[in-house]
Each structure stands twice: as structure tokens, then as C-alpha cells.
Amino acid sequence: MQINYRETVLDNGLKVLVHTDRSTAMVAFNLIYDVGAKDEDPQRTGFAHLFEHLMFGGSKNVKDFDMELEKVGASNNAFTNNDFTNYYITVPPDALQVAFRVESDRMRDLTLTPRKLEVQKGVVIEEFKERCLNQPYGDSDLLVRPLCYRKHPYAWSTIGKKIEHIEQVTLAEVKSFYNTFYKPDNAILTVAGPVEADAVFEMARQWFGAIPKGNRPPRRLPQEPVQTKARTKTVGRKVPADAIYKTFHMGPRMSDDFYVFDLVSDILSNGESSRFYTSLVKEKKLFNSINAYVSGDIEPGMFLVSGFLEEGVDFARAEDAVNQEIERLMLEPVRESELEKVKNKLETALLFSNMKAIDKAMNLGYFELMGSAAALNAEDGRYRGVTALQIQEAVKRCLTPANSSTLYYQAKK
Amino acid sequence: MKFDYSKLQPETRHLTNGVPVYGFPDSELELVRLEFIFEAGSYFQQKAMQAAACCSLIGAGTRHFTADALSEQLDYYGAYIERYPDRDQASVVFYCLSRYFEQIIPFCQEALKHSVFPQEEIDTYLRKNHRRFLVNNRKVSEVSRRAFYSLVFGPGHPYGRVVEESDFAALKREDLTGFYKRYYVSENCKIVLAGGYTERHLKLLDQSFGGGDWSGAAADLLAGEGMQVFLPAERRKDIEMKDSLQASVRIGMPICSFKDEGFADFKIADYVLGGYFGSRLMRNIREEKGYTYGISSYIVPLRYKPVWMISSEVKADCVRKVFVEIEKEISALQKKEIPVSELELVRQSFMGDFMRDLDGTFDIAERMKFFIQCGIGPEFYQRNEETLFSITPAQIRRTAIRWFDLNNFCSVTVGAGDL
Numbered sequence: 001m002q003i004n005y006r007e008t009v010l011d012n013g014l015k016v017l018v019h020t021d022r023s024t025a026m027v028a029f030n031l032i033y034d035v036g037a038k039d040e041d042p043q044r045t046g047f048a049h050l051f052e053h054l055m056f057g058g059s060k061n062v063k064d065f066d067m068e069l070e071k072v073g074a075s076n077n078a079f080t081n082n083d084f085t086n087y088y089i090t091v092p093p094d095a096l097q098v099a100f101r102v103e104s105d106r107m108r109d110l111t112l113t114p115r116k117l118e119v120q121k122g123v124v125i126e127e128f129k130e131r132c133l134n135q136p137y138g139d140s141d142l143l144v145r146p147l148c149y150r151k152h153p154y155a156w157s158t159i160g161k162k163i164e165h166i167e168q169v170t171l172a173e174v175k176s177f178y179n180t181f182y183k184p185d186n187a188i189l190t191v192a193g194p195v196e197a198d199a200v201f202e203m204a205r206q207w208f209g210a211i212p213k214g215n216r217p218p219r220r221l222p223q224e225p226v227q228t229k230a231r232t233k234t235v236g237r238k239v240p241a242d243a244i245y246k247t248f249h250m251g252p253r254m255s256d257d258f259y260v261f262d263l264v265s266d267i268l269s270n271g272e273s274s275r276f277y278t279s280l281v282k283e284k285k286l287f288n289s290i291n292a293y294v295s296g297d298i299e300p301g302m303f304l305v306s307g308f309l310e311e312g313v314d315f316a317r318a319e320d321a322v323n324q325e326i327e328r329l330m331l332e333p334v335r336e337s338e339l340e341k342v343k344n345k346l347e348t349a350l351l352f353s354n355m356k357a358i359d360k361a362m363n364l365g366y367f368e369l370m371g372s373a374a375a376l377n378a379e380d381g382r383y384r385g386v387t388a389l390q391i392q393e394a395v396k397r398c399l400t401p402a403n404s405s406t407l408y409y410q411a412k413k
Numbered sequence: 414m415k416f417d418y419s420k421l422q423p424e425t426r427h428l429t430n431g432v433p434v435y436g437f438p439d440s441e442l443e444l445v446r447l448e449f450i451f452e453a454g455s456y457f458q459q460k461a462m463q464a465a466a467c468c469s470l471i472g473a474g475t476r477h478f479t480a481d482a483l484s485e486q487l488d489y490y491g492a493y494i495e496r497y498p499d500r501d502q503a504s505v506v507f508y509c510l511s512r513y514f515e516q517i518i519p520f521c522q523e524a525l526k527h528s529v530f531p532q533e534e535i536d537t538y539l540r541k542n543h544r545r546f547l548v549n550n551r552k553v554s555e556v557s558r559r560a561f562y563s564l565v566f567g568p569g570h571p572y573g574r575v576v577e578e579s580d581f582a583a584l585k586r587e588d589l590t591g592f593y594k595r596y597y598v599s600e601n602c603k604i605v606l607a608g609g610y611t612e613r614h615l616k617l618l619d620q621s622f623g624g625g626d627w628s629g630a631a632a633d634l635l636a637g638e639g640m641q642v643f644l645p646a647e648r649r650k651d652i653e654m655k656d657s658l659q660a661s662v663r664i665g666m667p668i669c670s671f672k673d674e675g676f677a678d679f680k681i682a683d684y685v686l687g688g689y690f691g692s693r694l695m696r697n698i699r700e701e702k703g704y705t706y707g708i709s710s711y712i713v714p715l716r717y718k719p720v721w722m723i724s725s726e727v728k729a730d731c732v733r734k735v736f737v738e739i740e741k742e743i744s745a746l747q748k749k750e751i752p753v754s755e756l757e758l759v760r761q762s763f764m765g766d767f768m769r770d771l772d773g774t775f776d777i778a779e780r781m782k783f784f785i786q787c788g789i790g791p792e793f794y795q796r797n798e799e800t801l802f803s804i805t806p807a808q809i810r811r812t813a814i815r816w817f818d819l820n821n822f823c824s825v826t827v828g829a830g831d832l
Contacts, residue, residue: 123700
């Protein structure tokens with residue numbers, strides 16, 4: 001897999017990347033702002049995401065953002081995570097200028113009113129309920145994060161710690177956030193599709209070139225102290241069955257840790273031949289389902305295990321079985337064929353996640369945010385390079401009881 | 414914006430035994446998507462869950478391999494198997510790296526032709542699905558989805574029969590082996606092949622699936638045509654879930670077939686009302702009032718009787734208000750022609766959505782299943798486009814009057830608050 005691109009930086013600091021792909025009928029236009037939930041005031045969690053909603057309320061010369069795009073057959077959306085905020089548009093090639101026009105207008109002069117803020121608070125609170133509070137097990141992320149992180153802002157979910165934080169947001173705070181973070185030198189624009197790089201660079205200069213630079217203060221996030229003791233927490237909820245959530249601290253997205261633990265998570269739980277599935281679900285019948293995964297955060301992240309217990313199995317027995325699988329990874333090196341299997345699976349997954357112009361635009365922007373878009377093309381190689389020895393070393397270092405936090409999510413009948 | 418409809422036209426071939434293979438080659442892709450579509454949906458089952466369990470256990474234990482051994486092989490080559498049981502059809506899809514196509518074909522063959530449904534695998538399946546059933550029972554959207562189908566079609570209709578707690582104990586191994594033997598046969602199968610495949614791969618496909626060794630009879634597709642749907646006298650169901658923070662609202666009814674002359678008109682009226690982000694329902698109920706995170710209307714493509722519905726999860730104390738606003742929006746469409754500017758917006762937005770949905774070889778290949786199910790082809794989309802650009806505001810108004818008949822709607826609410 002090789003995704004070629006060209007790159008330039010405007011005088012105001014906006015980075016622009018272009019990937020030419022003639023196999024698609026639509027152009028993908030992706031704008032990342034380097035601000036996420038980790039940049040929030042701990043008393044205003046959920047702010048970055050609420051702000052993302054306000055970006056659709058219109059700007060000085062674009063009264064109705066969505067409609068301007070829909071009028072030319074374009075579609076758009078956005079998402080926020082702990083690390084960044086991503087806005088994306090797919091647009092027919094002949095209407096690409098429209099994407100530039102509306103996106104640059106809301107970077108320059110967003111309309112923020114008390115009424116828009118009130119409505120979007122309501123929408124976001126309903127989203128909070130729909131995703132987290134009104135779903136069985138939906139609040140697990142809200143509970144797991146503060147258990148795992150004591151200092152670092154990954155301690156809260158993107159949606160926020162609680163509804164009250166969203167309710168308390170003021171218009172003055174919203175304006176100040178906008179003026180601080182929504183600036184060209186805090187953003188990365190990627191365009192992918194049937195386009196010429198030089199023409200896109202020109203459009204970028206035309207529409208974004210005159211927007212003044214910002215002055216965001218350097219990011220100084222509190223660092224998470226090394227965990228030295230196992231942590232646990234128990235909660236009771238009205239759900240059909242007990243669940244267990246375990247997290248372990250691991251390295252950042254671009255470190256070797258990420259590739260190692262992504263493979264480890266696949267060894268444990270990707271597919272019907274994975275260790276957790278064959279041993280804990282099918283053979284021992286301790287779990288109804290169980291998964292391992294990496295959070296994939298830019299800063300030091302989490303390795304997670306979440307398992308839903310079988311009826312009549314107690315936490316101790318279930319947890320013991322999980323620990324045994326982890327110990328097995330420490331004691332025996334993973335067989336070559338098993339390692340090859342998960343690497344092949346990841347190759348397929350990588351091809352899938354870079355199939356469309358929009359996927360490629362997002363991924364290029366994301367890797368640029370982490371340092372260099374070129375690193376995207378090294379992904380398969382980095383997975384391929386992981387050795388059984390490395391896996392053993394990393395598991396011994398990170399998947400230890402002292403580095404673990406465990407949430408017992410108890411079913412209340 | 415111009416869509417090239419020829420892209421939807423497959424390269425059709427037939428295996429030696431007559432099984433059609435619809436090909437969508439794309440040499441740029443290093444992946445292959447191989448889909449086997451069977452007329453084996455829950456529509457054909459005698460017992461609840463029979464069709465879904467059968468499809469979901471394809472390959473989970475075969476004549477020559479245990480479930481674990483077979484998945485170990487597929488996994489080793491980075492391949493994925495996905496099973497999609499649905500109401501009309503069931504399909505089994507394999508995704509693999511092009512360079513390993515030859516290696517995985519024998520395992521595809523094992524899975525499709527020689528599944529044996531070991532009791533242990535059935536038990537695992539039932540365990541997992543029973544749990545999912547219990548979890549879903551605590552989700553307002555799922556409870557309302559089940560109640561809605563049951564209300565619209567009645568429990569006697571195959572589309573209206575929903576899974577119940579007691580069904581889990583009743584499903585037996587013979588139910589699956591019998592259903593498999595009857596429906597997973599070459600006469601009842603169609604293949605869709607897409608991505609980076611070669612002539613050699615096609616030949617291999619014929620060697621593996623072109624024989625008479627999995628022959629049987631095609632499913633009787635005509636049986637359902639005459640099946641009547643009786644709209645119930647009681648068209649409203651409210652289910653209370655006490656501690657819920659939201660309520661699920663579903664409103665809808667069965668509509669005309671995809672082949673019906675008026676279908677394209679209906680589809681456009683539906684799009685105006687709730688089919689896109691800037692729709693009337695979204696603008697009013699989310700963007701103006703903030704009662705919900707999202708509200709939309711859409712058509713569920715069932716072969717014999719498609720269903721149209723509006724669905725949303727709303728603030729617990731706003732159910733009545735949401736009903737009032739939905740009725741207001743419907744009645745506005747019936748009373749007043751939509752402005753030309755809105756129609757122009759709808760035209761562009763509709764085409765944009767359509768082209769985005771079909772941007773990519775795998776997306777296009779996936780659409781074959783829908784064509785086969787509804788007995789239509791690319792001309793269906795061409796007609797939609799023609800209608801989209803020729804329809805007048807007056808026609809949309811007439812369509813809204815004809816179809817959005819509040820007296821015909823079935824409504825379900827689930828949750829807490831003012832149901």
C-alpha cells in the first residue's frame with residue numbers, strides 16, 4: 001500500500017496535503033484542528049465536542065453551512081476525539097470551490113449566538129443520553145478512564161464527564177475557545193480525489209491565505225505518573241449480566257508499543273480462532289464475549305480488555321482466566337505462524353481502512369498531525385517488523401497487575 | 414454531477430452448473446470480495462431463528478474441519494468471513510487478499526457445501542444471541558423496532574414474527590441441518606465477485622462450485638407475492654421502560670413495491686421529509702427544538718412489502734411535542750408545494766448521497782444483493798434520477814397526500830415520559 005501526496009504550508013501556517021486519486025468520482029476535503037478533549041478545562045469537559053456542533057451554525061458569509069454544501073451535492077460531517085477535531089466534506093469535483101468557501105468562512109468568522117448555543121447544548125445532551133447514559137454498559141468509558149488516568153486529561157471521555165459540564169458552558173467561553181484554537185496554523189487540510197495538487201494549493205491560498213495566524217499557547221498537558229499499584233472499582237447497574245473492564249497503560253500511537261499491542265489484541269481477540277474466543281468463550285464458557293483492543297491515542301494510551309461474563313461465573317474466576325492468557329504471553333513466545341496470521345489480518349484491515357478517498361484524506365491528515373503523513377505508508381512495515389521477542393518484552397512490561405485498573409460492572413437484578 | 418450507470422452492470426457469467434457469477438473487476442484493488450447470496454432469509458423459516466442461526470453457523474464446523482480449524486485457516490491468510498442473515502435473503506461474504514485467493518477457496522467450499530452444525534457450536538451461538546436479546550431488551554430503540562414490525566405485519570406474518578425468549582430453548586439441530594439442506598444449494602445461490610480477481614480465480618471458482626454435488630431446488634419466491642398484509646385495527650403501541658432517559662419513537666406503514674410506478678415519487682417525498690441532514694424533520698426537531706440527536710425517515714427494502722418509517726430517540730418528556738411536530742411537517746408537505754429552491758437543493762443533495770453510496774467497487778458489488786432481492790437492476794436508479802429532475806412541487810405535494818396518510822400510520826413509543 002502506497003499513498004502518494006504532495007504538501008505545502010501557507011504563510012499563515014495552514015498545512016495543505018493533496019493526494020490524487022482518479023478512480024473516485026468525489027473529492028474528499030478533510031480539515032483537522034489540533035484540539036481535542038485533552039485540551040479542555042477539567043470543569044468544562046465535553047467542550048471540544050460541543051464546539052464542533054456549533055461549527056455548523058453558520059458564519060459571516062455562509063448563513064446555512066449544510067445547505068450550501070447540499071445544494072451542490074456535497075455532504076459533510078465531523079467528529080471529535082480526545083486528541084483532535086476532524087471536519088470532512090465529500091464534494092463533486094466541479095464544486096470543490098464551494099468546500100473551500102464554506103470551510104474557510106467558518107474558520108475566519110463563525111457566527112456564535114446564545115440561541116445556537118442553547119439548542120446545541122440540548123442536542124449534545126440528547127447525544128450523551130443516547131450513546132452513554134441510556135444504553136446498557138453505555139457508561140463504561142466514563143468509568144474506566146478516570147480509573148486508569150489520575151492526572152492526564154484522557155481521564156474523561158470526549159462526550160464529557162457529566163451533563164452538567166455541558167449545561168454550564170457560556171458564550172464567552174465558546175468565543176474564547178474559537179479564537180484560540182480555530183486558526184490556520186492549528187489546522188491541517190487534506191484534499192484527495194480526482195484533483196491536481198497545484199490547483200488545490202492555489203485554491204487553498206485563495207480561500208484560506210488571508211486568514212490571520214493564531215496564537216495558541218503551547219500544549220502543556222499534565223503527565224500521568226507511572227502507576228505502581230493495581231486499582232479496582234465496582235459499580236452496580238441494571239444490565240443483564242456482569243462485565244469486567246481492564247486497562248493497562250502503554251506507549252503513544254507512534255511508538256513501537258502501539259504496533260506490538262495492536263498485534264497482541266488481535267492474537268487475543270480478533271476472529272474466531274483468537275485465544276480469548278477459543279479458550280474463554282468456547283472451551284471454558286466463562287465469557288459470553290470478550291475483546292482486547294488498543295485505544296490508539298496520540299499520547300501514551302491504553303490497552304483494554306472488556307469481557308461480558310457468562311451467567312453463574314464469578315468475577316474472580318473470569319479474571320483469573322484472563323490473567324492466565326496474559327501470563328501465557330509472558331511465558332511462551334508467540335509462534336511464528338500465529339504472528340504471521342495477525343500480521344496478514346492487519347494487512348487486510350489496513351487495505352480496507354484506506355480504500356476510499358475520504359479514508360485516505362483523513363489518514364494522511366491524522367499522520368501529519370502526529371508528525372509526518374509519510375508515516376502512513378510505513379504502517380504495514382511497522383507491523384511486519386514486530387518480533388515474538390518484542391511482544392514478550394512489551395507484555396511483561398505493561399500487562400502487569402501493578403499497571404492495571406479493573407472495573408467490575410455488576411448486574412443488579 | 415453525472416453518474417455512470419454502466420458501472421452498476423456486472424460482467425455476468427455462469428458456472429458449469431448454472432450458478433450466476435456477477436463480476437465487478439477492479440485491478441487496482443489488492444482485495445477480493447466473494448459473496449454467496451441464498452434465498453434463505455427468515456421469510457422461509459418454519460421456526461424462529463432457524464434462518465439466522467443457519468446462516469450464522471455456516472463454516473462453524475464442517476465435514477473435514479472443526480470450527481476452530483477452519484477459522485484458523487481463514488485467519489492465517491488474513492481473510493474475513495461475514496454472514497448476513499436477513500429477512501428475505503442470507504449471504505456469506507469472504508474478504509481476502511488477492512494473492513491468497515487460491516489458498517482460501519477450499520475453505521469457502523468447505524463452509525458452504527459441507528457445514529455440519531455441531532451441537533456445541535449451536536449452543537455457543539444460542540448463548541451469545543440470548544445475551545444479545547437480553548441486552549437489546551434494555552435498549553429503547555431495539556424494543557421499539559421489534560414492536561413496530563410486530564404491529565405493522567402482525568405476528569402471523571413472516572416479517573412480523575419477532576424473536577421471543579422461549580424461542581432459544583426450542584431451536585434444535587435438525588432445524589438447522591434441514592434448513593441448510595433445503596436452501597443452501599446451487600439452484601438457490603448467486604455469486605457476486607468483486608475486486609482484484611483474475612481469470613484464473615474464476616476458473617477456480619467454477620472448479621469448486623460449478624459441480625452437481627450441491628444441487629437441490631430453488632426456493633419458491635412466488636409464494637409470498639399473494640401474501641396479504643392486514644393493517645391492524647389498533648395502530649398504536651406504547652411500552653413503558655421506567656428508568657429510561659429517552660423514548661424511542663417509530664411511525665410508519667407498509668408501502669408500495671420498488672417496482673411500482675409511483676415508487677420514485679415516494680422516495681423523493683420521503684427524502685424531503687426526513688431523508689437527509691437538512692430534511693424538514695431534522696431542521697425542525699433537532700436544529701430548531703433540540704429534542705433529539707437525530708431523526709430520520711427511510712424505506713426498509715423488504716421483497717414482498719417494503720416498510721417506510723420515521724424513527725428517533727427523543728428527550729423523555731418531549732414525546733408528545735415530537736408527534737405534534739412530525740404531524741405539522743407532514744401536513745405542511747400536503748398543504749403547500751415545496752419551494753423551487755428547496756427542490757433544487759433536494760435534487761443535488763439526493764444525487765450526491767447516491768453517488769457517495771456507490772463510490773467504490775465493493776459498494777457497487779454490494780448493491781447486487783438488493784437488485785436480486787427486489788428483481789430490479791441499474792434502471793431502477795436511472796428512473797429515480799429521471800424522476801428527481803422532472804418531478805414538480807405539485808407532484809411532490811400529491812405524493813405526500815397520497816402516501817403520508819396519518820390514519821394509516823402505525824406508531825410505537827418505548828421509554829419513559831409522556832408516551
